[in-house]
Structures are given as C-alpha cells and as structure tokens.
Amino acid sequence: MVNMWSIVIPTYNRLPILQKCLQAMEAQNFTTPYEIVVVDDGSTDGTVEFLQSHPQKFPHVRLVLQNHEGAAIARNTGIDVARGEVIVFIDSDLVVTPIFLSAHAKALEKSLANGDRAFTYGQVINTANFDEPTSEPVKITDISHAFFATGNVAIAKHWLLEAGKFDTGFRQYGWEDLELGVRLKNLGLRLIKCPEAVGYHWHPAFTIEQLPALVDVEAQRGRMGVLFYQKHPTWQVRMMIQMTWLHVLLWGILSLGGLLNERSLRPLLTWLINQGKPQLALEIARIFLNWYNVKGVYAAYRETRQSL
Structure with a gap:
C-alpha cells in the first residue's frame, strides 16, 4: 500500500515555464496524497522568491535550496528528502495532463502482480508552444527508446536507494539518468511504458x-x-x-x-x-x-x- 507519492523537480532559472509545470501538478486528478519537491539548483531569476511568496498557489510544493551543482546532485537531494514511497521524476519545463499521476499509478499497480521490480515511463511530447503546450500533437521525433530517463518516470524510492542514486560525477550535460538506468536494469527492473502519462516538454523555438x-x-x-x-x-x-x-x-x-x-x-x-x-x-x-x-x-x- 503506497501512502504517499513524491514528485521530484530540479530547476535552474526556468521560472516562467516552472509556474506552468507546478500549476499542472497541482491540478492532478489523484486521490493518493502527494508532495512536489522542487529542488532549486541555485537559480538567479527570482524562482525562490516567487515560490516563497506564493505558497497558497502551490500547496503541495516543498522547496529545497542548494548551490548550483547540477541535475544529478539536485535529484539526489530530492530523493533524500522525499517522504513518498514512490518517486516521480519530471523536468521543470514539463507540463502534464490532469491524469498524469493516476496513469502512472494504474500502470505501477498492474505491474505489481508480477513483483515490484518495475518502473513506469510516460510519454514526452516536445513543443515550442508556451501558451498552449498541451495542444502539441505527438511526432515521430518524440519517440524515445531510452530505458530510464528522468523526464517522465515513476519508481519506488527503495530501488533508487538500492541502485545507489545518481552518480554525482556527472556534473555537466547528459547521461546521468541513462547510467542509473543501467544499474537499475542490472537489479532486474523492468520498464513499463505508460503512454497515458503524457508530459509536454517545452523549449523555446530554435533561433x-x-x-x-x-x-x-x-x-x-x-x-x-x-x-x-x-x-x-x-x-x-x-x-x-x-x-x-x-x-x-x-x-x-x-x-x-x-x-x-x-x-x-x-x-x-x-x-x-x-x-x-x-x-x-x-x-x-x-x-x-x-x-x-x-x-x-x-x-x-x-x-x-x-x-x-
């Protein structure tokens, strides 16, 4: 029986899209208690001040502060302070639908019939539409073959601890989540795809x-x-x-x-x-x-x- 979920969101200087991300997470059609652990990685754009001055807008949010040390350390910080038995990783520029958490929960519950060595991986759709990010259709370039990627994944906390969490040697861009995925696979975990758990990954149009x-x-x-x-x-x-x-x-x-x-x-x-x-x-x-x-x-x- 899972008593709480923790959504871990590392962020660095992404306040405008982070607000949309958090608003979507607060609007979940989900009956299990959940918290949103926002790990600020040393933002200088007013992220901390905004969240501290608007607690009523984001009642599920727990804000954790650290120096600018990178995504791997930020996610490990989130794991360490998380109160939930299940951890969901998303990026701070991801906007999800109202059934996001319930879709992950249903898929995880179904997988438990064959043991708990499994995690769920949702769908990520890339978009440059800031005003209406969830209006973007799925494209062939959105297809991912990654085993474990932190843009949209739900996993029991104890597996992250057993695998050793993220390697903090990855201080620059890339690969820290896929490297952890190799260790999770070595523990015998299975990937359960959950296309109903959709997240829209916003990034500005290319210039x-x-x-x-x-x-x-x-x-x-x-x-x-x-x-x-x-x-x-x-x-x-x-x-x-x-x-x-x-x-x-x-x-x-x-x-x-x-x-x-x-x-x-x-x-x-x-x-x-x-x-x-x-x-x-x-x-x-x-x-x-x-x-x-x-x-x-x-x-x-x-x-x-x-x-x-």
Missing part, C-alpha cells in the same frame, strides 16, 4: 542565437558520455554515446567532414527560421551538432587514455 550554446552542450555530452562508458564499457553504451565507427561514418558523411557547420549553414537556417520553420532548421542543424558530439566523445576518450 540562430542558440547555436553557440547547442554546440557547447554537444561537447559536454561527449565528455559525460565517456564517463558513462568508463563505468559501463559495453558495446551498447558505445552505441548510445555515438562512439563507434558507424557514427563517425554517418555524421562525417552527412556533414561533409564538418564543412556543413553553423557558419556555412547559417544563411539556410536563418532563411528557414524566417519562413516560420524553426523545427526544420533545428533538424538540419542536428547534422553538424551530432558531428560535434562524435568528435567530442572521441576527444574526451583520448584525454582519458592519455591521463592513465
């Missing part, structure tokens, strides 16, 4: 000004990918982090060895954005962004080999 940050993210993802591989040196992880000759060949050919990049494609990307097609522009940009990721992961791998 040219985002390119430097996106390029930096790929470098970070490459470095954290190597850390992932060091912990789990398998072919499956190499495929996940794009550290194979197949990825070198694929993105090398598509990017013409890097000739297609943020500089050479800037006129085309700008034209597409001006034509009202920012998503198409982003998909084209992913060609050279993936090439940067592949180069970054191999560069980070060489650095680690040289330091041995």
Whole structure:
C-alpha cells in the first residue's frame, strides 16, 4: 500500500515555464496524497522568491535550496528528502495532463502482480508552444527508446536507494539518468511504458542565437558520455554515446567532414527560421551538432587514455 507519492523537480532559472509545470501538478486528478519537491539548483531569476511568496498557489510544493551543482546532485537531494514511497521524476519545463499521476499509478499497480521490480515511463511530447503546450500533437521525433530517463518516470524510492542514486560525477550535460538506468536494469527492473502519462516538454523555438550554446552542450555530452562508458564499457553504451565507427561514418558523411557547420549553414537556417520553420532548421542543424558530439566523445576518450 503506497501512502504517499513524491514528485521530484530540479530547476535552474526556468521560472516562467516552472509556474506552468507546478500549476499542472497541482491540478492532478489523484486521490493518493502527494508532495512536489522542487529542488532549486541555485537559480538567479527570482524562482525562490516567487515560490516563497506564493505558497497558497502551490500547496503541495516543498522547496529545497542548494548551490548550483547540477541535475544529478539536485535529484539526489530530492530523493533524500522525499517522504513518498514512490518517486516521480519530471523536468521543470514539463507540463502534464490532469491524469498524469493516476496513469502512472494504474500502470505501477498492474505491474505489481508480477513483483515490484518495475518502473513506469510516460510519454514526452516536445513543443515550442508556451501558451498552449498541451495542444502539441505527438511526432515521430518524440519517440524515445531510452530505458530510464528522468523526464517522465515513476519508481519506488527503495530501488533508487538500492541502485545507489545518481552518480554525482556527472556534473555537466547528459547521461546521468541513462547510467542509473543501467544499474537499475542490472537489479532486474523492468520498464513499463505508460503512454497515458503524457508530459509536454517545452523549449523555446530554435533561433540562430542558440547555436553557440547547442554546440557547447554537444561537447559536454561527449565528455559525460565517456564517463558513462568508463563505468559501463559495453558495446551498447558505445552505441548510445555515438562512439563507434558507424557514427563517425554517418555524421562525417552527412556533414561533409564538418564543412556543413553553423557558419556555412547559417544563411539556410536563418532563411528557414524566417519562413516560420524553426523545427526544420533545428533538424538540419542536428547534422553538424551530432558531428560535434562524435568528435567530442572521441576527444574526451583520448584525454582519458592519455591521463592513465
């Protein structure tokens, strides 16, 4: 019998969309008691002040503060203070439907008939529509094959503790949730897909000004990918982090060895954005962004080999 659920939401400088996220979580059609643990990771945009001054708007929220230390540490903080037997992880830019928690609960309860070594994974739909994020239709690019991802997942707290929680060595972007997923799989946990638990992941429409940050993210993802591989040196992880000759060949050919990049494609990307097609522009940009990721992961791998 589950007496309480805890929704753990790490956040950093996302106040406008966080408000929508929390409003949706407060509007749940859910009879089991639940709390919303918001772990602020050192925000400087007024997030803390807003939540502290509007407690009546968010009666389920428990605000926890920490210095800016990254998502892995923030989620571990949430796990440590959570009062619920079940923990739901969502991101602070996710807006859910009113049946979100009840859908996870029904799927988890059904899985208990075969033992409790299971967790539920909901559906994430990406959208750039801030005013009406839940109006976005599902797209082929929304399909995920991840085993464990913290954008929309419900799991018993004791499994997180037994697996050792998130590895705090992942201080930059990427892979900390999938790495924990490997350890959960090694404990024998099963993934139960729960498409009824829908979350709409908001991000601003793609602009040219985002390119430097996106390029930096790929470098970070490459470095954290190597850390992932060091912990789990398998072919499956190499495929996940794009550290194979197949990825070198694929993105090398598509990017013409890097000739297609943020500089050479800037006129085309700008034209597409001006034509009202920012998503198409982003998909084209992913060609050279993936090439940067592949180069970054191999560069980070060489650095680690040289330091041995």
